[in-house]
Amino acid sequence: MADKDTNAIRDMGSFYQRDRAWHPPAFTPQYKTSVLRSPQHALLSMEGTVSEMTGPRFGHGQLGPLDNDLIHNFSRDGEPIGQRIIVHGRILDENGRPVPGALLEFWQANAGGRYRHKREAYLAPLDPNFGGCGRTITDDDGRYWFRTIRPGAYPWPNGVNDWRPAHIHFSIFGHAFTQRLITQMYFEGDPMIWQCPIVSTIPDRAAAEQLIAALDRNNTLPMDALAYKFDIVLRGRRSTLFENRMEGN
Amino acid sequence: MVQKLDMLKETPSQTAGPYVHIGLTPNWCGIDGVYPEDLGRVMVGPQAEGERITVTGRVLDGSGTPLKDALIEIWQADAAGLHNSPVERRGAADPHFSGWGRQPTDGVTGEFRFETIKPGRVPYKDGRLQAPHITFWIVARGINIGLHTRMYFADEEAANAECPVLARVEHKVRVPTLIAPRSEGKDGVAYTFDIRLQGEKETVFFDV
Numbered sequence: 001m002a003d004k005d006t007n008a009i010r011d012m013g014s015f016y017q018r019d020r021a022w023h024p025p026a027f028t029p030q031y032k033t034s035v036l037r038s039p040q041h042a043l044l045s046m047e048g049t050v051s052e053m054t055g056p057r058f059g060h061g062q063l064g065p066l067d068n069d070l071i072h073n074f075s076r077d078g079e080p081i082g083q084r085i086i087v088h089g090r091i092l093d094e095n096g097r098p099v100p101g102a103l104l105e106f107w108q109a110n111a112g113g114r115y116r117h118k119r120e121a122y123l124a125p126l127d128p129n130f131g132g133c134g135r136t137i138t139d140d141d142g143r144y145w146f147r148t149i150r151p152g153a154y155p156w157p158n159g160v161n162d163w164r165p166a167h168i169h170f171s172i173f174g175h176a177f178t179q180r181l182i183t184q185m186y187f188e189g190d191p192m193i194w195q196c197p198i199v200s201t202i203p204d205r206a207a208a209e210q211l212i213a214a215l216d217r218n219n220t221l222p223m224d225a226l227a228y229k230f231d232i233v234l235r236g237r238r239s240t241l242f243e244n245r246m247e248g249n
Numbered sequence: 250m251v252q253k254l255d256m257l258k259e260t261p262s263q264t265a266g267p268y269v270h271i272g273l274t275p276n277w278c279g280i281d282g283v284y285p286e287d288l289g290r291v292m293v294g295p296q297a298e299g300e301r302i303t304v305t306g307r308v309l310d311g312s313g314t315p316l317k318d319a320l321i322e323i324w325q326a327d328a329a330g331l332h333n334s335p336v337e338r339r340g341a342a343d344p345h346f347s348g349w350g351r352q353p354t355d356g357v358t359g360e361f362r363f364e365t366i367k368p369g370r371v372p373y374k375d376g377r378l379q380a381p382h383i384t385f386w387i388v389a390r391g392i393n394i395g396l397h398t399r400m401y402f403a404d405e406e407a408a409n410a411e412c413p414v415l416a417r418v419e420h421k422v423r424v425p426t427l428i429a430p431r432s433e434g435k436d437g438v439a440y441t442f443d444i445r446l447q448g449e450k451e452t453v454f455f456d457v
Contacts, residue, residue, distance in 0.1 A: 014374075018456065023262045024393035031264075033391030036311035037446050043456035046417060050371050051384050052397075052457050054334035055324065056349035064284065073283050094257050107272025115268045117278055118356075119318070131283050133275045169265070169272055175336055177324045178457055180395060182388055184263040198264060201393050207261045233257045 013238035015048055015178055016094055024201035031197045032158055048178045055177040058103040060137055067135045070108075070148035074131030081127055082111030082149030084225035087185070087213065090142045091172065094236030098142025102234070103173040105135040106146065113154030113166075122154050147225065150187070158197055165192035165199070174234040185230045186212045262394035269320045269388060274353050289322065289351025292365050297345040299328025299366035303439040304400065304429070307359045308387060311447030315359025319389035323350045323363055323400075325382070330369030367402065367438075373413040380405050380412035387444060397455045400442045403430045418453055426452045 026038035066073040071080060087106075091099040109115045109132065112124035116132050130149065138144045148168070155163050167184045174180075186193050193199055193212065202208040210233075219227035270278035274287040293301065304323075307315040326332050331342035333349075342348065346366060354361045370378040380401055387396045401409055409415055409428065418424050429440040444452045 019259065020456065022258055026393055028393060031391070031393070034264075034393060035391075036314075037316070037389065037391035038393075039396065039451055039454050040447055041423075041451050041453070043454050044417060045456045046414060047374060048457050049373055049379065049414070050332065050337070050339075051324070051326070051379070051382065051399075054332040054337050056333070056347065057335050058288075062288075067284070074280070092257060094259060096255065096257055105272045107268065107275075115271060116280055117268045117271055119267060131271075131275065131280045133272050133280060133283060135284075169263075169269070171265075171272060177384060177386070178397075180322070180386055181260065181262060182265045182269075182395060183260055184266075201263075202261050207258070210258065210260055211263065232260045235259055236256070 015053070015176065015235050015237045017045075018235060022204060022207050024203070028197075028201040031201050034201070048176070052178040053176045055173060055175055055179070057101060057175070058137060058173065063135065063137060068144075068146035070130070070132065070134045070146065072147075073134060075129045078129055080110060080130035080149050082130075082152075084147070085150050086145060086147055086219065086221065086225050086227040087168065087230055088143070088145035088216075088219060088227065089213075089230040089232065091138050091144065091174070091232050091234060092142060093174070093179075093234050097236070098138070098140075099174050099234055100138055100140045100142055101175070102138040102142070102144075103135065104138070104144055105133070105171040106148075106168050107133045108148065108151040108168045109154055111149050111152050113152030124152070124154065150226075153192055162197055163192060163195070165190045165196050170232065172232055172234065176235075176237075179234040181232075181234060183232070184211060185228075187228065188212055188215045264390060264393050265320060265388035265395075267318050267390040269318075269390075270353055273320055273351060277353055287351070289347075289349055292347045292350045292363070294345035297327075297366055298343050299346070299369075301437055302365060302367050303437060304363045304365060304383065304442055305360055305439060306429075306442040306444060307361070308354055308389070308444045309446065309448075313448070316354055316389050317356050317359045319354040319359075319361075319387060319392075321352055321354065321361050322386045323365070324348060324384045324386070325365065326368040326371050328366055328369050330371050332371075370408065375413070377411075377413050378408070379414055380408035382412075382414075385442075385444070392446075396446075397457050398444065398452050399427055399455070400440070401428045402440065403428050423451075423453050426450055
């Protein structure tokens with residue numbers, strides 16, 4: 001109960017300004033699709049109002065038992081081909097506090113680098129036992145995990161010979177709509193990360209490195225699956241402690 | 250050297266890419282049997298309070314071409330101006346209205362469509378009331394970080410005129426990019442909200 005009260009107070013402060021230099025800018029000509037899809041005016045900066053500091057919340061009751069198991073949640077007549085892996089980590093805010101109750105949704109290509117999508121034209125085959133989507137909600141410590149197969153690299157129409165490094169897409173809801181984030185996870189040791197026009201939209205190498213999951217042998221399941229650890233940081237908010245004191249409390 | 254602040258950096262954004270539907274609206278893109286239905290598809294329950302409205306529109310690139318691979322989420326207050334969120338401190342929102350919707354733009358026409366209700370007014374940080382609005386968040390291939398904007402209602406002229414957020418738009422000529430016209434037809438009340446990523450009538454986007 002005390003914890004809930006503490007969280008309630010934490011959930012009232014305004015959010016730290018987003019560090020836009022840490023994120024990719026809108027206009028990144030090496031990623032050609034961004035050229036016509038990038039706003040050219042400056043964003044209108046505004047401290048969040050109730051409209052953005054609230055957000056939808058999702059319950060464990062909305063999830064099915066296989067939602068975090070991409071090896072089994074689309075299975076038709078067996079298991080998908082590929083390197084079995086576990087992806088796990090924590091959702092934290094910029095203050096380093098865990099974010100419990102966060103909804104994570106993830107999607108990816110199969111082991112051959114092929115997505116199950118009608119617009120996908122890569123010649124690698126679909127895997128009849130792999131759908132490529134999953135979701136989970138963080139526990140009280142902000143932890144999550146899911147089981148999947150390692151996705152393959154694939155070519156994409158940008159330059160005539162551009163390839164995406166193996167990656168998993170993540171969508172995250174924190175507690176406020178202003179924390180909404182979509183990103184991609186890459187795999188430790190992949191040389192293709194640093195050849196990718198989409199990774200290179202991130203100006204700072206240290207920021208891009210924040211998207212590379214570490215091989216985590218301590219959480220590997222022996223004779224079953226390798227493990228990768230991927231922590232995600234959402235925007236943090238001020239403590240209201242100072243603000244209350246300034247009002248003379 | 251000084252002491253460290255011990256703050257973490259926010260995880261950087263990456264584009265949602267062309268296959269965002271696999272993760273966020275799998276049933277819509279033909280991946281069935283994994284989830285019973287796509288999250289955010291239905292916002293309004295039969296007993297929800299307020300005026301039923303439809304919001305449709307397109308997301309247009311700098312050439313005026315509609316995006317056929319975008320995904321839009323909206324978030325809004327209920328008819329009384331309360332959010333269906335555990336961090337809403339002002340009272341209990343209508344339990345029959347989720348306030349959150351998620352829709353792809355159509356793969357052929359590029360049109361998006363939300364069935365929702367007209368929201369009530371929500372206070373600004375100093376207590377003044379904002380005009381009724383719906384928060385939009387747009388992601389797609391070629392968009393490196395999700396875009397935040399707001400839709401206001403053309404029939405709320407008086408409230409729009411005193412809205413402290415609209416008042417912050419320095420170039421008044423750009424305010425109409427945030428205001429959706431209303432129409433009433435056989436299918437009920439509809440608002441049309443086109444979002445322009447670039448060009449002469451580029452929509453106002455927020456860093457919020």
